[in-house]
Amino acid sequence: MACAYCYVPRHKGYSNPITVFANIERISAYVKRHAARQGSKPEPNECDPVSWVYDIGENSDCSVDARLSDNVRDLVELFRDLPNAKASFATKHVNRDLLDWDPRGRTRVRFSLMPPVDAKTLDIRTSSIEERIAAIDDFVAAGYEAHVNFSPVVVRPGWLQDWGDLLDRLDAGIGTAAKRQLAAEIIFLTHNRGLHEVNLGWHPRAEDLIWRPDLQQVKRSQNGDLNVRYRTGAKGSYVQALTGLIAERTPYLRIRYAF
Template sequence: MVPKICLANPAQGLKQAILILITAQRKVKRMNKAYFKRVFFEEQALDYPVGKAMYDKLKVQGYDIGLLKSHNRVTGIPGKSARESFFQGKNTLVVGVRKTLDFAPCKPSAHFQLPLVTGCQGICEYCYLNTQLGKKPYTRVYVNIDEILAQAANYIQQRQPETTVFEAAATSDPVPVEPFSGALAQAINFFAHQEYAYLKFVTKFPSIDSLLDLDHRGRTRIRYSLNTDRIIHDYEHRTAVLDERIQALSRLLEHGYPGGVIIAPVILEGNWQEEYGHMMDKLAEALSAYRDIHFEVISHRFARKAKSNILDVFPQTTLPMNEDKSRSYKFGQFGYGKLVYNKALLQEIKSFFTDAIGRHFPEAKIDYII
């Protein structure tokens, strides 16, 4: 876009033009940039055609690539403090061979995790992976995709004629590395031919061009995780802005994919009804022509351990984590509890989103509001 300079007030016009240019540059950077500063390959990964192709692609893009004996023993990521270790880990990509082919369960939204990628280059302050992937949370991409999908076929066969659902984003956001790995494309092609299974994943990134023209046969549901402009700006660093996410979802729906929206985490700050109302208006404007959209709404919650990790890495965070009257303690299925919004606030969230979704998308399915 060419910024227009205001001739009546050149100084202000110039300021405005610079702001537009910065925003446009940031947008391009968010859309295309992989933030990795270092890349490691497990030696064995180079024996796989996918690994070799990724290696060549990354080399052409100018990455220095280190070799590793095992992707589980990654030395060479710097970091003295918790904060530095965290950011250096986020800047690191490791390509390896997935050894464990037992898929973890993924209740309640799917039967199994589909382990194509672990980790994410995004830096969301509240992300639950921040407490799951160690002090240096690097992104791991697996090259033995054929073996992983063959294992998925075993699980499907064991459960048929029941339908088996796989989630490819349980421990990652797999989309930002898709231009390197092509793993999602391969999985989508595989699930297109499975009568008794389907695939789903969720993302905050727009690099879905390579998925658009696949013959997916409606067996992969792609959901976008959305939030208000302010929450994305304040807490979801290195992810796409709201408009880019909505635009990417709209393109997927246009190409016949079943779609979904996850509104999470819903944070009750400031004039939250107005801000989420504005988000829903934008969504409706872009997507109201589509019927097959599922909604999932998840209110903000935190575990005490996560709070302490978040404060180590983001000491200035403004994430609301006060243990005051707005919160209740809820025991969870994994043996530790979380602080969730109290009953009255949860009810407000439920009423607000039931009404907003019903009004804008009368035919959409609300999977849950929690």
């Protein structure tokens, strides 16, 4: 995978390697102790109403990692026995080997979706949007919690109409069981000058979509990086337009957060 917008390569030398941990037993033991110290979750939040949620794939795509090692399966099996915690990861790769792991509802798989016309340029070497939507019902039937991750949302001419078409595809492509438990996170594009410079050398067409100084402003992230995001004020109207479209086309789709 080499998604043109992904922040992961910025922290891994502008590559996107598969991650394998040699100390998975120590990691698992620490997570188990940490969850025990957390105890019961006192009140609902945007992550989950009941459980503490541990993102196990923030710096990789676990569906791909699982092709080469048992690390991800080890964690899925760990969380299925933790009464107060669940694992979560976003993915752009459909790995049906995961369907045999019996997660018992304690792992959330967030399928990343965007309009196919954007994915063709930005989601390089990933499973197609159609394949990701088609996998949702199967993952729910296998015992996973399946959510969708609308990320990144790219503003361009016709963007809202294409998102409406995507929502219609999603609605037609999943069944009642998936719709009952479905939730979404919405993340509008944040880009980075360093990655912009790299992309100009190997994938300039992507930059026509995601490097838009006329629409963007500088943002200093919590880690100190200088990034760009859509301008304050305008971005609020974009978020409102998309969330309103979701309420119209897929009213069952709960939005966990949007920014």
